[in-house]
Amino acid sequence: MKSYPKIIGRILEIIREHKTFCIVGHVRPDGDCIGSQLGLALALRNEGKRVTVWNQDAIPLKYKFLVGDGLIEKPKRGEKFDCVIATDCASFERLGKVGECIGARKIFINIDHHESNTRYADVNWVSPREPSTGELIFRLLKVARWPITKPMADLLFTAVSTDTGSFQYATTRPGTFHTGAELVTRGANLAKICDEVYQSYPLSRAKLLKHVYSKFRLSPDEKIAWLWLKKKDFVRTGAETDDTEGLIDHLRAIEPVIVACVFEEVEPELTRISLRSKSAAVNVSEVCKLFGGGGHPAAAGARIPGTPLAVQRKVIAAVKRALKAAK
Ligand SMILES: [Mn+2]
Structure with missing residues (x-):
């Protein structure tokens, strides 16, 4: 296996050591935020973890097709988590109300690609050269050797696609296409995703x-x-x-x-x-x-x-x- 940043190993270690997780994202979530949160959530559930996904604001209509029943829920009052993971969120303030659930956690992880990220968590994996947080989650899953199922491929493909303007922005790199290709190989429904996300609006x-x-x-x-x-x-x-x-x-x-x-x-x-x-x-x-x-x-x-x-x-x-x- 290719070498990978130490931080990925550290994050996987933390995940393996804990049982309950809350995965949070920024206010007014976009495709990268939602795809990263839910892609990671499904992967952790596959590993037998108890995972809650929480956002202050509702999922925009065009991303609803990605969200299976019961995938997103507001934690019960006073519910505590071993580990909170924020994805695609540049600052603590950008979490909005969900910042509340941070207080009771044992450890707090921040996975993001914004160059302005304020490194607000206990463990921060911030990689501004990456065009999307979705690619970071993809790397995490690859290093962990966790299976990437079809629903996970749909989610991560949406994350990568939306944050690169459909592979058009200057931030798009050869590796982005490799990631996209592998996600399509794993069953990401390119036509469905593009139709829902880019080709239809109210x-x-x-x-x-x-x-x-x-x-x-x-x-x-x-x-x-x-x-x-x-x-x-x-x-x-x-x-x-x-x-x-x-x-x-x-x-x-x-x-x-x-x-x-x-x-x-x-x-x-x-x-x-x-x-x-x-x-x-x-x-x-x-x-x-x-x-x-x-x-x-x-x-x-x-x-x-x-x-x-x-x-x-x-x-x-x-x-x-x-x-x-x-x-
Ligand atoms: Mn992003």
Whole structure:
């Protein structure tokens, strides 16, 4: 067997020593988060462990096909776990309410690929060169020599596929394709996954897309595109916050645009920002760090208090500075 980082051996040792697990992920879970959490959960159950999977927010509709009955449950009040494992979560705060269950654990493991990860657990496996947490879980299972069943292959394939923009982002490496190939060999249903995740969305999302194209704004040099999503836009279109995933890519795709921003009203004086960069010289994770957020160099976010206009001014100014510095 090829050599592997010591941290993987350490994590497997901890897993073998313990019986009850809670696997948690970040707020507003995405495909990588859900696929990693549930893929790992199924593997641990196969090994005879008692596993609870818990997220603060509901699973978006398009990922529901991956979630078997009883796979996700809120722990009972006061329920204790030997070991808590967070997947795909860059900071303790990003766990949201599920952070509660951390208190009573014996040991806390953090498995993630965000470069901004704050290494908040007892044992931290953070590998920013990996394009998805799903690939880290895949490696863990390979090193452990645990079987990868068809449902696990579906979950991990979804994780890898969604975080690489379907194997398109610059983070995608030869190994990502090897992982994808092996998961398809193990039974991942490529057609079904792509159909559910990429090729179908509710009418409310189509209405939201109309809003994107009619309301986006451009900086005078056309290098920055931004869009506001206000609460009233959700009411008007019937869209859910889940429906916003990937909307930003429609701004990012505009040819002269280098940085795309989406401002989403969480509360009248609290805005969630998402940023995407098309240039390796513009690191939007650094921009988001200025506002207490983080993520990846090409995709990041933050939550910023203040009036909408003040937030927009601060963020656009910071993006402009990053663009200028990149010249
Ligand atoms: Mn991820």
